[in-house]
Amino acid sequence: MLVDQFGREVSGVRVSLTDRCNFDCVYCHNEGLGDTRGPMEPQDDEMSTDDVVRFLEVAREFDVEAVKFTGGEPMLRDDLEEIVRRTPDGMETSLTTNGTYLPGRAPGLVDAGLDRVNVSQDALDQEAFAEVTQSGEYEAVIEGVEAALDAGLQPVKLNMVVFEQTAGYVPEMVDHVAENDGLQLQLIEYMPELAGRPEWAVDIQRVHDWLEEQAEHVEQREMHDRRRYWVGGSPASESGGNSSDSSDGDPTDDTGGMVEIVDPVGNADFCANCHRVRVTHEGYLKGCLNRNDDLRSMGEMTRPEIRDAFRETVHERVPYYGEYMIKDDDGEWTINEEYIGV
Ligand SMILES: Nc1nc2c(ncn2[C@@H]2O[C@H](COP(=O)(O)OP(=O)(O)OP(=O)(O)O)[C@@H](O)[C@H]2O)c(=O)[nH]1
Ligand SMILES: C[S@@+](CC[C@H](N)C(=O)[O-])C[C@H]1O[C@@H](n2cnc3c(N)ncnc32)[C@H](O)[C@@H]1O
Numbered sequence: 001m002l003v004d005q006f007g008r009e010v011s012g013v014r015v016s017l018t019d020r021c022n023f024d025c026v027y028c029h030n031e032g033l034g035d036t037r038g039p040m041e042p043q044d045d046e047m048s049t050d051d052v053v054r055f056l057e058v059a060r061e062f063d064v065e066a067v068k069f070t071g072g073e074p075m076l077r078d079d080l081e082e083i084v085r086r087t088p089d090g091m092e093t094s095l096t097t098n099g100t101y102l103p104g105r106a107p108g109l110v111d112a113g114l115d116r117v118n119v120s121q122d123a124l125d126q127e128a129f130a131e132v133t134q135s136g137e138y139e140a141v142i143e144g145v146e147a148a149l150d151a152g153l154q155p156v157k158l159n160m161v162v163f164e165q166t167a168g169y170v171p172e173m174v175d176h177v178a179e180n181d182g183l184q185l186q187l188i189e190y191m192p193e194l195a196g197r198p199e200w201a202v203d204i205q206r207v208h209d210w211l212e213e214q215a216e217h218v219e220q221r222e223m224h225d226r227r228r229y230w231v232g233g234s235p236a237s238e239s240g241g242n243s244s245d246s247s248d249g250d251p252t253d254d255t256g257g258m259v260e261i262v263d264p265v266g267n268a269d270f271c272a273n274c275h276r277v278r279v280t281h282e283g284y285l286k287g288c289l290n291r292n293d294d295l296r297s298m299g300e301m302t303r304p305e306i307r308d309a310f311r312e313t314v315h316e317r318v319p320y321y322g323e324y325m326i327k328d329d330d331g332e333w334t335i336n337e338e339y340i341g342v
């Protein structure tokens with residue numbers, strides 16, 4: 001496995017298959033690549049099926065263990081099933097989607113070898129959902145979650161971005177996953193770095209504190225130093241009360257009531273435990289979600305070119321908070337001069 005200069009092994013890749021999307025969520029960072037608005041038809045700048053598969057085969061040579069397909073909306077790619085089917089053995093495949101295309105396609109994805117799915121769902125009522133996503137497809141998302149469960153993709157992780165407009169819905173979303181088998185919840189701190197609007201951010205520590213009070217069991221994952229809270233349900237009571245451990249847990253553990261917080265903003269511990277390299281839909285490697293000044297071309301995407309670019313990307317990648325961004329004398333995050341103009 002390749003290791004960067006900060007001792008971080010690269011065990012996962014996140015492949016953005018398109019920057020197109022049928023939603024227009026108000027907060028969307030689009031994995032750092034700008035607006036999702038635009039034509040919905042396949043675009044010439046997107047990596048071909050063969051390019052994606054060749055990239056994954058090279059990543060597997062470097063012992064990468066997991067791939068996440070994302071976007072834009074990755075299910076707008078008609079070849080998603082083929083890509084999943086051709087993903088090398090030994091690599092866990094997961095998908096992050098807005099869920100609208102899962103009805104009808106979830107069984108085929110499972111047949112193709114998809115292991116896990118995260119579905120973005122920011123609210124439990126149609127109106128609130130429409131405000132955030134600027135889409136009226138609430139029912140399709142709910143059906144998408146059902147379709148994923150029916151196809152055997154338990155547990156389905158619901159992704160909820162916590163910001164000013166959604167913070168009030170956190171308790172009901174927590175109850176929702178505690179009461180319904182097969183669901184888990186991922187509360188994602190709103191990231192203003194790429195999306196702007198810092199005034200939308202809420203204090204994620206308050207959410208931690210609130211969950212700590214509710215939880216019967218707490219775990220600390222190695223990845224990103226993330227915390228998981230078990231709220232209600234049998235695993236919490238079986239685990240013998242509130243405790244913390246350093247294990248990474250089993251992300252496929254099928255027990256309701258698991259709530260994980262993704263809190264990368266200004267969090268140097270999160271970045272110190274970041275094991276992922278990203279690929280844009282156009283086939284550029286990217287060492288960090290928050291940066292676009294480190295994009296690296298894979299040329300014509302031949303195997304030797306992919307290998308070289310991958311090695312260089314890993315070598316050059318640095319923790320964002322704590323290295324690329326450092327605190328100034330006033331305690332504010334500022335770009336480390338070493339990286340300006342590099
Ligand atoms: N800054 C930052 N944000 C991340 C990172 N990983 C995930 N996130 C945030 O969390 C969102 C949802 O992530 P997902 O891709 O659904 O899932 P995940 O939590 O990363 O991974 P799994 O647990 O493997 O499903 C991303 O789009 C980001 O907003 C990361 O490495 N850095
Ligand atoms: C960019 S989307 C791509 C995949 C798919 N379209 C979806 O929405 O699930 C991936 C994830 O990023 C999250 N996300 C987007 N913008 C964000 C932001 N500014 N802060 C935190 N999370 C964000 C979304 O909620 C979603 O769960």
Ligand code: SF4
Nearest residue numbers: 021023025028072098
């Ligand atoms: S569905 Fe995903 S890619 Fe589309 S706008 Fe929302 S967060 Fe962005």
Ligand code: SF4
Nearest residue numbers: 271274288289319320
């Ligand atoms: S280094 Fe970049 S991609 Fe990794 S956790 Fe930090 S902000 Fe996210």
